[in-house]
Amino acid sequence: MSSVIAVVKSIVGQVFVVSPEGIRRVLIEGDRLYTGDQLDTGPSGAVTLDLADGRTLDLGRDTQWSANAPDSSTDLAQATAQAAPSVEELQQAIAAGVDPTTALEATAAGATAAGTGGAAGGGHSFVVLDATAGSVDPTIGFPTEGLAAAAATDDNILGGDTTADTTANAVLNATMTLSATPTLTEAGGVLVYTATVTQAPQTNLTVTLSNGAVIVIPAGQLTGSVNVPLAPNDTVYNDPSQISVTVTGTTGGTGIAVTVPTTPAVTQITDTIDTTTVTLSASNTVTEGGQITYTATLTNPAQTPVTVTLSNGSVITIAAGQTTGTVNVETPANDVYNNGSTVSTTITGATGGNFENLVPSTAPAVTTITDSADTTGLTLTASNTITEGGSIVYTATLTNPAQTPVTVTLSNGSVITIAAGQTTGTVNVETPANDVYNNGSTVSTTITGATGGNFENLVPSTAPAVTTITDSADTTGLTLTASNTITEGGSIVYTATLTNPAQTPVTVTLSNGSVITIAAGQTTGTVNVETPANDVYNNGSTVSTTITGATGGNFENLVPSTAPAVTTITDSTDTTGLTLSASETITEGGQITYTATLTNPAQTPVTVTLSNGAVINIAAGQTTGTVNVETPANDVYNNGSTVSTTITGATGGNFENLVPSTTPAVTTITDSVDTTGLSLSASTEVAEGGSIVYTATLTNAAGSPVTVTLSNGAVINIAAGATTGTVTVDAPTDDVYKDAGKVEVSIDQATGGNFENLVPSTTPAVTDVTDTIDTSTVSLTA
CATH class of the missing domain: 2.60.40.2030 (CalX-beta domain)
Structure with a gap:
């Protein structure tokens, strides 16, 4: 941004400034002047500027000044000399009706005329003056009396009772109104401001407006006006506005007391309706399967985003500040058919942009879709x-x-x-x-x-x-038959039979690889084929054999039958045994391994069920299988035993006759010796003559009643399933002697409980026995 060179302190009349961009505006008090601004006071204007370096510059009428920051005191002096009016010019101005007490810079005490940003509006605060009854005769060489001067008296009575005739000096109350041109378009023009008072002033009344303009109501008149040019600001956007101007001060106007209006004079600046057009264009030619790019174009940049809706449902968005926007639309996918065509799309709606009148073009955007030759x-x-x-x-x-x-x-x-x-x-x-x-x-x-x-x-x-x-030929049939039933290990006889005798030998090949030869002149031939040897498996079956080829015989069309020759092979029943064995000895908590053993390998998996519910699987091709069974968990009790298990069922293996053994597999389960501890505790402290409670505690619950004998002869019984037992023993009896001490008792022996290894603690239970205070009396006799 340009630097501030000066601030307007006060203005007389209308003073204009032109920016480097050519924008001309009317100055008001408080306006800032920037580098490059050109100031023109005109034929009746004057202005006082506060320069950025603290100096003040006064510019009179018909003065042009450039805001380029004077480089020296000499420059400022030259500008001041140019601006200072001569005495002759001042006399001419007074003769023309200018009030020098308001038009020239004030020399009396008072507030600064201009405030920041023009807020002061040229007014002054009140100055209190002492009533000295002094007077001065401003002799300037020509008459300066007002219209009513002849009737004036030399007595200026400021207050109190008087009988003097004051009619000629009477001050009339006058109300002022301010009006303005009610409306202008943004094309610009002239704003006419008119000030009207209800009583005519005796001297010119100068009215200063908030826009810096000055209205002069001539002496004896009720109205005055000023023309303020409004530069054109015609745009295509919706931007109606209003200009509000108020009266900021008055000077002169002898003979009336003016009440300044507080209501502003308002001028509405209306839009002129300017049209913005949005048109649609598209890719001229696209090959099928490609994309059509649609472009919406505005004749003016958008102030807000513009949404353009197309007839194909697509939407184009033109961003604020832009004139164009695009959208890509897919064409139908490439295919092999002749379907080149044209696509015609129009704008169906357009919103946004803040335009005064946005008119979408109705012209369609047309794209030719060409075929790709497939x-x-x-x-x-x-x-x-x-x-x-x-x-x-x-x-x-x-x-x-x-x-x-x-x-x-x-x-x-x-x-x-x-x-x-x-x-x-x-x-x-x-x-x-x-x-x-x-x-x-x-x-x-x-x-x-x-x-x-x-x-x-x-x-x-x-x-x-x-x-x-x-050629179509006469057919000769060839069929195959075989033995109906054979026991495994026997021979099957295959017979091939022709429907016509062979002229030359016929060779018949079977699906099992065997060959039958039918001699010339014959209709049949045979071959013997051995069956598999006898075994223990269920493999009684049927053997199906077909003719896979036949040659010879000089037939036009030799057609072998496709029907198979089927022979049933029956089993001879052979027995397969199944036995069960187990680990001989296992310590409690270990695993028993059970093994099932076949006398012949299994053809299919064999499932062996045991009397304990366990299952052994023998895989196909194997003779044995195993399973591990957990024994009861290790404990502290005497419970060694034997486990006897048998086979309760067996299936699978494809055996002709599977016979499980009934002999049980027996395993001895031995105890592992686990220790159970036994400790003794007692009352910590008792008074002599009291009772001591002894408690015996097991580290495992008793399997049967436990008897604990103490070193003092007392016996503690711990019930089966319990871990503790108690006995109460009397402490030493009360006496009059100081004999308090400790009582120590230990475990002598312990029996029962069915433990593998019961180990009593040797640590004694100790009880402190305290004295009770008994009094002994000593008497003396003589």
């Missing part, structure tokens, strides 16, 4: 082999569905039609009729033309569809 293939296939007299089926296949029917012309004159939406079409073509000759051949057919489908590029394949036409 190829659709067309191939021809036919029946591979046909017997003479049959029909060849020709199939035409597209790589993309047809949009319209496709007509495919073949080299044999046939026509295939592929319906719209389909990819294939067929036609049947008859082959030459059956005859008695060996005339098998091949037929090769190609596509000679294809139309329709609305494809961008339809390319028929040039590869021919080839069909082999075979």
